[in-house]
Amino acid sequence: MKLACFLGITLIFGATAAEPRFQLRSLIQNNGTLLHVRLDTETGKTWRLERVLKNRMEISLQGKLTARELERTRINVKSLESFTLAEVLRALNGILAETGNDDLPRLVFSIPVKNPDIDQAKAREQLVPPAQPFGGAPQGVDPTTGLPIHPPSPVPPPPFPGGAGGGSAIPGFPPSAIPGNPWAPGIRIDPLTGRPLVRTPVPRPPLWQPPRRKEDVTLFRIRNWGQPLRETSVLQVLAHVLNCADSPLRCVVDEKTVYFTPESSVITVGRAYSQPQYVEQWVEIGEDNPNPPE
Numbered sequence: 001m002k003l004a005c006f007l008g009i010t011l012i013f014g015a016t017a018a019e020p021r022f023q024l025r026s027l028i029q030n031n032g033t034l035l036h037v038r039l040d041t042e043t044g045k046t047w048r049l050e051r052v053l054k055n056r057m058e059i060s061l062q063g064k065l066t067a068r069e070l071e072r073t074r075i076n077v078k079s080l081e082s083f084t085l086a087e088v089l090r091a092l093n094g095i096l097a098e099t100g101n102d103d104l105p106r107l108v109f110s111i112p113v114k115n116p117d118i119d120q121a122k123a124r125e126q127l128v129p130p131a132q133p134f135g136g137a138p139q140g141v142d143p144t145t146g147l148p149i150h151p152p153s154p155v156p157p158p159p160f161p162g163g164a165g166g167g168s169a170i171p172g173f174p175p176s177a178i179p180g181n182p183w184a185p186g187i188r189i190d191p192l193t194g195r196p197l198v199r200t201p202v203p204r205p206p207l208w209q210p211p212r213r214k215e216d217v218t219l220f221r222i223r224n225w226g227q228p229l230r231e232t233s234v235l236q237v238l239a240h241v242l243n244c245a246d247s248p249l250r251c252v253v254d255e256k257t258v259y260f261t262p263e264s265s266v267i268t269v270g271r272a273y274s275q276p277q278y279v280e281q282w283v284e285i286g287e288d289n290p291n292p293p294e
Contacts (some may be wrong), residue, residue, distance in 0.1 A: 008252075019041060020041075022041070025037045047284050047285065051279070052278065052280075054277045055113050056250045057242065059252075062270060066103070070233065070238070072233070073234050074231045074234075075096070075102060077228060080244075081223070082223075084219075085220035085245065088241060092241075106257050110262050111261060220249065225244050253268050255270075
């Protein structure tokens with residue numbers, strides 16, 4: 001009886017202490033982003049968690065007929081390798097105009113609307129000084145700039161040795177003299193102002209700079225275009241542009257316009273908003289095939 005109880009307790013603690021088959025790890029990559037990895041302790045396989053964009057090519061409700069027209073129309077496009085996105089859109093709009101089909105939309109680049117710049121003449125109206133319980137001008141705050149006014153320190157600064165403020169002079173020097181290095185180079189004086197010429201230190205560039213956010217159509221370029229496209233539908237050409245861009249893009253097909261925009265942008269399409277939609281999935285490392293573990 002005692003042996004059976006001991007074996008039961010051993011099995012319970014052994015099952016509790018056993019490591020789970022799948023383990024999750026989070027690693028910091030060189031660019032500062034987090035990489036989530038799932039490890040199978042029995043087979044040694046690993047998966048990484050990826051966010052996949054679902055609506056890289058989005059078709060609005062009003063753009064369904066336009067998408068059918070884009071799929072039906074066939075065009076020829078030469079290689080657009082190393083073209084900027086502005087040049088690509090200009091070239092494709094010219095090809096669509098040559099077809100003579102007025103039902104085809106226009107291709108444009110769209111970015112999110114930014115907040116308007118603040119008029120400097122009205123900037124003072126946005127400065128709100130802190131409220132006072134008994135009214136009057138705010139104490140310790142400049143009413144013109146809104147910045148705090150620091151009162152003078154009640155403790156006087158310590159006197160410089162040998163200076164006019166008193167204190168013991170340094171041995172070997174007169175009371176009003178400031179010792180210096182006799183071999184130090186002399187300070188150059190500006191003959192016009194009489195002030196010393198001080199060389200402004202040149203700031204060193206940072207070792208790492210964050211990547212520049214691309215919000216200009218001229219900053220996107222086409223890479224790995226391949227051979228010219230022959231008798232290809234316009235919709236497939238647009239998908240090829242998305243696949244060959246050097247930075248993530250997505251497009252929205254509307255009734256009269258096809259909007260190209262950075263992947264993370266939220267834009268206005270008609271009376272609605274278009275924003276990226278993602279789905280998360282586990283991708284096996286080394287095979288690049290979605291294979292979520294059980």
